[in-house]
Amino acid sequence: MNFIEKSPLARKLSNFVALSASEFDALRNLHKRRRSFVAGRDLVQQGQSDQAAYILSEGWVCSYKIQPDGTRQIVDFQIPGDFLGLRSVLLRTSDHSFEPITDIQAVEVQAGDLLDTFATSPRLATAILWAASRDEAMVVEHLVNLGRRDADRRTAHFLLELGARLVLVGMGSQTGYDCPLTQYHLADALGLSAVHVNRVLRQLRENGLLMFRNGKVMFGDRDRLVEFAGFDPEYLDQNGPFLK
Amino acid sequence: MNFIEKSPLARKLSNFVALSASEFDALRNLHKRRRSFVAGRDLVQQGQSDQAAYILSEGWVCSYKIQPDGTRQIVDFQIPGDFLGLRSVLLRTSDHSFEPITDIQAVEVQAGDLLDTFATSPRLATAILWAASRDEAMVVEHLVNLGRRDADRRTAHFLLELGARLVLVGMGSQTGYDCPLTQYHLADALGLSAVHVNRVLRQLRENGLLMFRNGKVMFGDRDRLVEFAGFDPEYLDQNGPFLK
DNA sequence: CGAACGCTTGATGGCCATCAATCTCTGTGG
DNA sequence: CCACAGAGATTGATGGCCATCAAGCGTTCG
Numbered sequence: 001m002n003f004i005e006k007s008p009l010a011r012k013l014s015n016f017v018a019l020s021a022s023e024f025d026a027l028r029n030l031h032k033r034r035r036s037f038v039a040g041r042d043l044v045q046q047g048q049s050d051q052a053a054y055i056l057s058e059g060w061v062c063s064y065k066i067q068p069d070g071t072r073q074i075v076d077f078q079i080p081g082d083f084l085g086l087r088s089v090l091l092r093t094s095d096h097s098f099e100p101i102t103d104i105q106a107v108e109v110q111a112g113d114l115l116d117t118f119a120t121s122p123r124l125a126t127a128i129l130w131a132a133s134r135d136e137a138m139v140v141e142h143l144v145n146l147g148r149r150d151a152d153r154r155t156a157h158f159l160l161e162l163g164a165r166l167v168l169v170g171m172g173s174q175t176g177y178d179c180p181l182t183q184y185h186l187a188d189a190l191g192l193s194a195v196h197v198n199r200v201l202r203q204l205r206e207n208g209l210l211m212f213r214n215g216k217v218m219f220g221d222r223d224r225l226v227e228f229a230g231f232d233p234e235y236l237d238q239n240g241p242f243l244k
Numbered sequence: 245m246n247f248i249e250k251s252p253l254a255r256k257l258s259n260f261v262a263l264s265a266s267e268f269d270a271l272r273n274l275h276k277r278r279r280s281f282v283a284g285r286d287l288v289q290q291g292q293s294d295q296a297a298y299i300l301s302e303g304w305v306c307s308y309k310i311q312p313d314g315t316r317q318i319v320d321f322q323i324p325g326d327f328l329g330l331r332s333v334l335l336r337t338s339d340h341s342f343e344p345i346t347d348i349q350a351v352e353v354q355a356g357d358l359l360d361t362f363a364t365s366p367r368l369a370t371a372i373l374w375a376a377s378r379d380e381a382m383v384v385e386h387l388v389n390l391g392r393r394d395a396d397r398r399t400a401h402f403l404l405e406l407g408a409r410l411v412l413v414g415m416g417s418q419t420g421y422d423c424p425l426t427q428y429h430l431a432d433a434l435g436l437s438a439v440h441v442n443r444v445l446r447q448l449r450e451n452g453l454l455m456f457r458n459g460k461v462m463f464g465d466r467d468r469l470v471e472f473a474g475f476d477p478e479y480l481d482q483n484g485p486f487l488k
Numbered sequence: 489c490g491a492a493c494g495c496t497t498g499a500t501g502g503c504c505a506t507c508a509a510t511c512t513c514t515g516t517g518g
Numbered sequence: 519c520c521a522c523a524g525a526g527a528t529t530g531a532t533g534g535c536c537a538t539c540a541a542g543c544g545t546t547c548g
Contacts, residue, residue, distance in 0.1 A: 065388050068474045073391040075384050085345065087522055090370070090377040095479040119363065126334070131333040136380055139387060140319050140339065146390040147317040149433050151536070169250030182494065191391030198496060230312045235339040395504070426526065437505055442528060 008081030008169040009055055014134055015168055017127040018241050026121040031055070033108040043098040044085060052108050054084040059104030060180055064188065065096045074189035076139060077101075077162070077181070081169045086132060089114075104179050117231035130237075137235045138165075146191050149230070155200045156191050159210060164233050176211075176218035183212075252325030252413040253299055259412055261371040262485050270365040275299070277352040287342040288329060292369050298328040298354050303348030304424055308432065309340045318433035320383060321406070321425070322340075325413045330376060333358075346424050374481075381479045382409075390435050393474070399444045400473035403454060403461055408477050418461035420455075424467075 010027060013019060019027070035054075037043060043054075043061070054168040061078040075096060078084055088094035089111045118125040138161065145154050162179070166172030183201070187194040201212045209228065219225055251433040257263060263271070279298075281287060287298075287305070305322040319340060322328055331357045332338035382405065389398050402451060404424070410416030427445070431438040445456045452464040453472065463469055 025496080067388070067392055071392045073388040075387060087377045087380055090374050091381060091480060091481045092483075093477075093481070095381050115366075122359075130334050133331045136331055136383070137335065137339050139380070139383055140309070143319060143383065143387045143390060144311070144317040146387060148311055148315045193493090195496090195538080196536055199536090202496085205250075212440070234337060236337045237337070239336075427528095428526080439506080439528085440504055440525090443504090446528085 007057060008079075009057075010198065011170060012081040012168050013127040013131060014241070015238055016130045016241060017123055019124065019127070023121055023124045026117050026124050030109050030113055030117060031107045032110060032113070035106055035108060037100045037104050037106065039100050039102050039104075043100065044088070044094050052110065053086050053089050053114070054106040054108055056080055056082050056084055057105045057107055060101040061098055061104060062101055062185065062189070063096050063098050072188045073191065074185065076135070076142065077189070079162075079165060079169065079171065079183075082135070083109075083132070101185065113154060134237055137237070139239070141235055142189075151190070151192055151196060151200050153229050154192075155186065155197065156204060156209065156225055157231050158190060159212070160226065160229055160231045161233075161236070162218065163219070164236055164238070168238055174219070174222060176216060178215060179212070179217045180215055186212075189217075248317065248355075251301060252323075253301075255414060256325040257368075257371040257375060258410050258485070259482050260374045260485060261367055263368065263371070267365055267368045270361055270368050274353050274361060275351045275355055276354060279350055281348050281350065281354060283344050283346050285344070286331070287344065288338050289293070294426070297330050297333050297352065297358070298350040298352055298429070300324055300326050300328055301349045301351055304345040305342055305348060306345055306433070307340050307342050315437065316432045318429065320379070320386065321429075321433070323409060323415065325375045327353075327376070345429065378481055381481070385479055386433075393471065395436055395440060395444050396447060397473050398436075399430065399441065400448060400453065400469055401475050402430075402434060403456070404470060404473055404475045405477075405480070407461065407463070408480055408482070412482055418463070418466060420460060422459060423456070423461045424459055431455075 007027075010019065010024065013027075017023075034057075038060075056078050057081055061082075061084060062074045063076050063078065063084075064072050064074040066072050084092065084098055084106065114128075117128075141161065142158075145157055149157060154215075163172050163177055166177045167174075171177060183197045184194045186192075187197045190197065192200070204210050205212075205220075209225045210220055211218045225231075251271075254263065254268065255420060257271075261267075270441070272455055278301075283303075300322050305326075306318045307320050307322065307328075308316050308318040310316050322342075328342055328350065329338065358372075361372075385405065386402075389401055393401060407416050407421055410421045411418075414420060427441045428438050430436075431441045434441065448454050449464075451455075453469045454464055455462045469475075
């Protein structure tokens, strides 16, 4: 049993493709330089060009865009096993910034190595493209969330999705998960004010649906919460391995 | 001069990579079956599995998701040269639906052919991945639009982006473009009610910023509009060929 | 021990949804 | 040829969701 088989990324990809020993090797070869970053200091600034991508192995990150008027929109959160900046490898400038929410550990991935892996290990390539497609599907669902759900359902839906993602890397369960986000993070992700997020969380708590407190999210009545939020996890496409 | 060199997709990709004759050939080989669809009838239903993707050669399409309560959120519009359903090739179920807004012509692309092309023509592959990354960047910008801009700026920003995209395939200019969208389409894309979209358009018109009328969008004072909307087209990454 | 950060709650108001009615335009069939 | 239906656009009235301003609390940390 190799350490890599327990890495969050390997764990996540295994939910889609059953990886062989040589594919675990190929995955390990992607890992070049291990790097640490402290909470709060941005990795890549919006507009800065950067040909490297990262795989997050520990900690939480958010990707966001700042508006000219200073307001911030968080596009997505990254948890262990997620890629960082895969898109900015191809576009000439990074179109958004990354902020570590906690201290993090990440592994640098060279664009060239990634393309080589695609050529030599098509099954692994499929798994990686699956993960990228899934990330995009999550951004789309986030967009629907902002466009067509009110604050209560939006918040509930978001916290349910986060839970489902964490389950995939072994960091969550049906009853809840540890969550280092502040109410300000939630506000910037959900397009709400922090004040209103606070009220929404109170209401969800008083209705026995979920608790967001002291760095923990705990689902009260999960079934009722899923029903309330209209959460249909199908877009996450995590119903067990597809390629045997 | 081959017909393919004038196709919207070739035209779009040429803005990123200067394509050679053999690359035009490879691009032509992707085009298998040409198909027509009439306005209003969906191509792929949400939840339906489908292993084929399309390249749109004529007409307009929108991709959207329907909520359990019947509300609709349009995720993106596709114009000639855009891919349809590239993501659902990898995920097991299509996570959204496609509605042709006008009668359209599209070319079917087999997933396998696409991967073959990646192996034989890396420059073309890079160009296609660039286009996909750019599409994703547009969804992100759309998300920011919904989360952090008021109705006026949101509408202005959206119509400016659409204009910039159309320029790339030769269907628009600095002064305006033809646009088959209804105010209902705009409402579903912008997360607003159709009534409010109407009011917003009136205000933009009365301020001399832009006219949306009779299937045409005409910019009044484009500079002021760009300033007003906070439109920074850098995320579109269309500043001329990158790979010579 | 003061400052910073995050959380909490109240008061006020504005943006935008909703309901409702009317108007134009186009296509269609009697 | 005209009546009619339907889609799209337009405008007014009302109200609710959520932003904003303001104040105060607890905890952590230098």
